[in-house]
Amino acid sequence: DVKVTQSSRYLVKRTGEKVFLECVQDMDHENMFWYRQDPGLGLRLIYFSYDVKMKEKGDIPEGYSVSREKKERFSLILESASTNQTSMYLCASGSYNEQFFGPGTRLTVL
């Protein structure tokens, strides 16, 4: 059974703080993804990674960066959190033709 876990379910941060969201998968998947989910906008891809130390920008990378030092772990970083980054963040990992999602982190930036 594939497990994708995220470091926090709920997080509250202040404007300007540096925020780390971590995602870990246990299926040896090459591909990992970070999405944000907002009402009416669906799932929008922030960044993805096809391999260790490799990253590619998705549709909305501005204000975010990522790190993939190990195959099983993919981190999303908000260098200086802003209120418009309040959202649900979903990590996914996958092999060809399927993505498995983590439980999500609801981030509130005050």
Place this chain on the structure above:
Amino acid sequence: GENVEQHPSTLSVQEGDSAVIKCTYSDSASNYFPWYKQELGKRPQLIIDIRSNVGEKKDQRIAVTLNKTAKHFSLHITETQPEDSAVYFCAASIGGNQFYFGTGTSLTVIP
């Protein structure tokens, strides 16, 4: 890049009726089309998928159809039940790695 549009954004049906959700895509190179169901407070989970070499696929009460010429695909749920209430997302993919998601349909099944 690929653009996926999904309609309707909300859908209410009586229990036992059918529900249909439609998606269109823009890139004719897309060849894989999964559907995800997200129950309230839970993660999205794959419920059915279809590849571009197939026109229809069924799994019990759910089915997906694909029209490559028109670049649209649809999810059909028959004999709806209250537990079908959720947000449904369609997606399109070229080669199965990066997915482009629709904006979601919130389905409510009224008992």
